[in-house]
Amino acid sequence: MFELSYPWLLLLIILPLFLKKRKQDSGSALTLPALARLAGKQQQRPGWKRHVATLPQALIWLMLVLAACQPRWLGEPITLPQQGRDLMLAIDLSGSMDMNDMVLDGQSMNRLAAVKLVVGDFIEQRKGDRLGLILFADAAYQQTPLTYDLATVQSFLDDSQLKLVGQRTAIGEAIGLAVKRLNKYETSNKVLILLSDGANNAGNIQPLEALQLAKAAGIKVYTVGVGAEQMVQQTIFGRRTVNPSQDLDEQLLNHIASESGGRYFRARNLAELAQIYRLLDQLEPISRDNLTYRPQHSLLHWPLAVALLLSFALALRRINWRRLYEPAG
Structure with missing residues (x-):
């Protein structure tokens, strides 16, 4: 059986949405020309493309939150000698x-x-x-x-x-x-x-x-x-x-x-x-009273591994974007 040790930490999933809304309300703007041009390109994309572009970041955050919840697998109950x-x-x-x-x-x-x-x-x-x-x-x-x-x-x-x-x-x-x-x-x-x-x-x-x-x-x-x-x-x-x-x-x-x-x-x-x-x-x-326990196997390493791989992929993608907008010569 799959179980989360701290399921209430799943509430952290909505934290980026809250921070994004606060940033929009503050009226902050991009000042770096290269990032401004990139943001303009993003705004010109259709809505579904913008969502696809932010999907890796969302998955990374989801995997980190899942790891914080400490997922584990519980085996079948084992009864100790009575x-x-x-x-x-x-x-x-x-x-x-x-x-x-x-x-x-x-x-x-x-x-x-x-x-x-x-x-x-x-x-x-x-x-x-x-x-x-x-x-x-x-x-x-x-x-x-x-x-x-x-x-x-x-x-x-x-x-x-x-x-x-x-x-x-x-x-x-x-x-x-x-x-x-x-x-x-x-x-x-x-x-x-x-x-x-x-x-x-x-x-x-x-x-x-x-x-x-x-x-x-x-x-x-x-x-x-x-x-x-x-x-x-x-x-x-x-x-x-x-x-x-x-x-x-x-x-x-x-x-x-x-x-x-x-x-x-x-x-x-x-x-x-x-x-x-x-x-x-x-x-x-x-x-004696019946004593039972269930073997526990931590699954923490799996969401962390996925988050790490996605981070590497996103970093390589950002490097390509940077080279694209670097001035020639």
Whole structure:
């Protein structure tokens, strides 16, 4: 559909007629001989020829007025997703996330690399959802607020580094910060997905205190405990099997999830971690008001181009007239 942004500017079309009438009323006359002769020639022409002679100027003015109105073409209405989730991700960056107890295609990788791999796929599937990212270790930091810009969330997750914000684990501060940020939004479904591989041993807010804040704000907390339960290590006395997740406080994570209405998941390997995020994908979406928009394409350049071409043509014509009336020799 064609539309003018400022249609009232079309009134400027009659401005030259008004100015011409005022000039006639003032009794002004041409004084330059060459222009006077040219004007005499114009007066001697039939009426239709005079109108044809002024047609280029009229078209130029019409095109300029049309450009000032900012014409544009509106495409078909596009409806945005009516359903979506508001999810805040909290990812542990403590030193223990460097443990190489995750395996992919026979190759071991550390826990953070596995989380980036799986959570990256989770983020990619969040079309229509708002997603935020919190990173925590000695303290918690918000990397992105809730946003539809999933590419930015993915970029900040990819750029996260171990020991970026310390070595320890501040679970309470991560929950507290998530509550503070989610409270800014008037939504019926506020969800925090917290992933950690250790126990709370840092921060100024205790996890149970943060849990009460989350419950008061109506925020569901889904917790994920990551890390293998068995790992073979080579020592000077030979190979031995150890539990690399002995510091994981499953009791705390389970309590936080159940008390807030969420659920606790255990991820011992990449397959379990991927399955957890597939289950999280089934969280009940929330309803939002219908949002539609129409793509807009500016047509401003077309009338300006026509006005420019006509101006060049008129200038060339005036040059020919000038040469015709220049005195010989």
